[in-house]
Amino acid sequence: IKETHNNHMNRDAQMKAILHQKLIETGERERLQERIRAKFLECGWKDQLQAHCRAVIQEKGVEQVNVDTLVAELTPKARALVPDSFKEELLQRVRTFLAQQVRP
Amino acid sequence: MKMEEMSLSGLDNSKLEAIAHEIYTDLVEDACLGLCFEVHRAVKCGYFFLDDTDPDSMKDFEIVDQPGVDIFGQVYNQWKNKECVCPNCSRSIAASRFAPHLEKCLGMGRNSSRIANRRIASSNNMNKSESDQEDNDDINDNDWFYGSEKKAKKRKSDKNPNSPRRSKSLKHKNGELSSNSDPFKYSNSTGINYETLGPEELRTLLTTQCGVISEHTKKMCTRSLRCPQHTDEQRRTVRVYFLGPSAPLPEAEGSVENDSFDVAESQALMSRLQWDGSSDLSPSDSASSKTSENGWGVGTNNSESRKTKKKKPHLSLVGAAPGLSSNKKKKPKPPAPPTPSIYDDIN
Numbered sequence: 230i231k232e233t234h235n236n237h238m239n240r241d242a243q244m245k246a247i248l249h250q251k252l253i254e255t256g257e258r259e260r261l262q263e264r265i266r267a268k269f270l271e272c273g274w275k276d277q278l279q280a281h282c283r284a285v286i287q288e289k290g291v292e293q294v295n296v297d298t299l300v301a302e303l304t305p306k307a308r309a310l311v312p313d314s315f316k317e318e319l320l321q322r323v324r325t326f327l328a329q330q331v332r333p
Numbered sequence: 334m335k336m337e338e339m340s341l342s343g344l345d346n347s348k349l350e351a352i353a354h355e356i357y358t359d360l361v362e363d364a365c366l367g368l369c370f371e372v373h374r375a376v377k378c379g380y381f382f383l384d385d386t387d388p389d390s391m392k393d394f395e396i397v398d399q400p401g402v403d404i405f406g407q408v409y410n411q412w413k414n415k416e417c418v419c420p421n422c423s424r425s426i427a428a429s430r431f432a433p434h435l436e437k438c439l440g441m442g443r444n445s446s447r448i449a450n451r452r453i454a455s456s457n458n459m460n461k462s463e464s465d466q467e468d469n470d471d472i473n474d475n476d477w478f479y480g481s482e483k484k485a486k487k488r489k490s491d492k493n494p495n496s497p498r499r500s501k502s503l504k505h506k507n508g509e510l511s512s513n514s515d516p517f518k519y520s521n522s523t524g525i526n527y528e529t530l531g532p533e534e535l536r537t538l539l540t541t542q543c544g545v546i547s548e549h550t551k552k553m554c555t556r557s558l559r560c561p562q563h564t565d566e567q568r569r570t571v572r573v574y575f576l577g578p579s580a581p582l583p584e585a586e587g588s589v590e591n592d593s594f595d596v597a598e599s600q601a602l603m604s605r606l607q608w609d610g611s612s613d614l615s616p617s618d619s620a621s622s623k624t625s626e627n628g629w630g631v632g633t634n635n636s637e638s639r640k641t642k643k644k645k646p647h648l649s650l651v652g653a654a655p656g657l658s659s660n661k662k663k664k665p666k667p668p669a670p671p672t673p674s675i676y677d678d679i680n
Contacts, residue, residue, distance in 0.1 A: 241348065245352055245355075248352060249356075252356065258360075261360055262360060262363065262364070265360055265361070265364050266364065266367075269364060275368060278365070278368055279368070279372065282368075282372045283381075283382075286372075286376060286381070291376060294373060294376050294377070295373070296369055296370065296373050299369040299372060299373055300365070300366060300369050303365055303368070303369055304362060304365055307361065307362075307364070307365035307368075308358075308361060308362075308365075311361060316357070319357050319360065320353055320354070320357055323353040323356045323357055324349070324350070324353050327349050327352060327353060328349075331349070
């Protein structure tokens, strides 16, 4: 029996779900988050983003601030500000983790 | 887990790569969300804009990055060569030494009261012990035995004879004393930090110690009569200086005479034992001749006793001890000699 496209998608979705679950269960996600927090602080990512916040808030007015607007404003900038080397480091760690899960 | 393994192995690399990117993006967005919450709370609580300053102040407090100056713009050793005039003693003091000087000068502050108390305590000790000795005749009999005791006692009672502070206070006192009384007898202190030296004590000291006055410290050497740092000539000079030309000289003649003294010494000691407790010779009587002889006798006795303390009980140190034990605590007086008997035998 040929598997349909949907089946493939379901299986992929299933696998993705399992992987995400593994990420959390092993504590790897937590470790990665810690690493990110430390790195962002020391490389100035946080400060730069905060300065951007200041500008945005002063522009829009203090009263208009809510979480959604902040997130919408900040996320693109946040992604852009990540140092390339660090991005590569993170990706490598994730790949290693995934490889371990697929073939322990 | 078998099912899982099968399904995972179905993934090819491109899919895994996509998943990796997805995970990465999730993580970064999580961090960003965390920051948003933080900022949002700060804004709503009102502390987000707290540390904003106007541009003028910002310029004033900017970090300074010049050579020779710290980040605040201050010069490092600006006050190094400045001098201040002390309001108390009107002396010009270096700036870095000004505070401690003021402490001493005004007599306030923790250390100065401590030092003052210590000085008072030690001067009280010495005054008290000196007056005791004059009253107690019994001690006069126990001369050379006491000589070593006295030295040991004085050494113990000092807090730290070698500390620089000690010599400072000494010098200060020496200056004061010499203006008061006979400078020759009283101005030189021993290494053991005597403040005043009576003539009797001086003689006793010279019979037990080297006594040669050091050039740089102006103090008498406290080592033994045979101390290698000074020659006999020096010792002789010091004794002549202090006690006059008739001063007894330690070990002037060498060992020959010591041997011949054995019999005489034991006789002298026997007679001394008889006189124990009743001394008709007070140190003030015909001081120079008696003490000079005594110094002679004591000098040899001491050297003998030091050499042979463990070996020759016939010197009856032990025998003499019981009579002396009650007096041990008091500082010994200059030796009161029953020594005429020694010289009788010789002459």
